[in-house]
Amino acid sequence: MTACKATITEEIKAVLQNFDSEVKTILGENRNTKHKDLIELSDKYINEYSELEIIGGRWTPLWIKEESQKALNESKKQRGGKRKGAGRPRKEKTELIRVRESLIPIVEELKAIHEMKWEDEEKINELIMMLKNRSNEEQMNLL
Incomplete structure (x- = not known):
């Protein structure tokens, strides 16, 4: 009133x-x-x-x-506080590991292939070849 x-x-x-x-x-x-x-x-x-x-x-x-x-x-x-459903959705648990710098491209390629659900056979074969070459190079360095 x-x-x-x-x-x-x-x-x-x-x-x-x-x-x-x-x-x-x-x-x-x-x-x-x-x-x-x-x-x-x-x-x-x-x-x-x-x-x-x-x-x-x-x-x-x-x-x-x-x-x-x-x-x-x-x-x-x-404002503020913990809220249900906030944040990035979890895909699966992760773990922190140390990797030699020379192996980073291989690990990144492996991760990319894993995220594609292993559907690209050409990429898989490319990675396998990279790993074989890497293995041969390391063996030569040990001699």
Whole structure:
């Protein structure tokens, strides 16, 4: 319910002006508790001046309280915390291993073939040849 302007006394107008300046102070400060502070301020004014319980409209204690509660509820819904289904879906477990730098191309090729579900026979044969050549080169280096 909104009271008409004719019923608002000079005292209540002054109270609303004080409330407005305190709201602007809170909004001007960069703090995380802004919405909670606005709710507390609104409650303080409503409890102190019972007439403010029936005066609605923008920038009144009732409106500030409602808007701050909405904003507080929205921020709780959207921020932080562990959520079901969040993150990258798992394919299968992985393990960290050390590989010689010279073997990296072979391991990467093997991984690519594995991800193709072993469907590309030409790639498989290419990898086998690479492994055979690598094995022969290592044997020659040992002699």
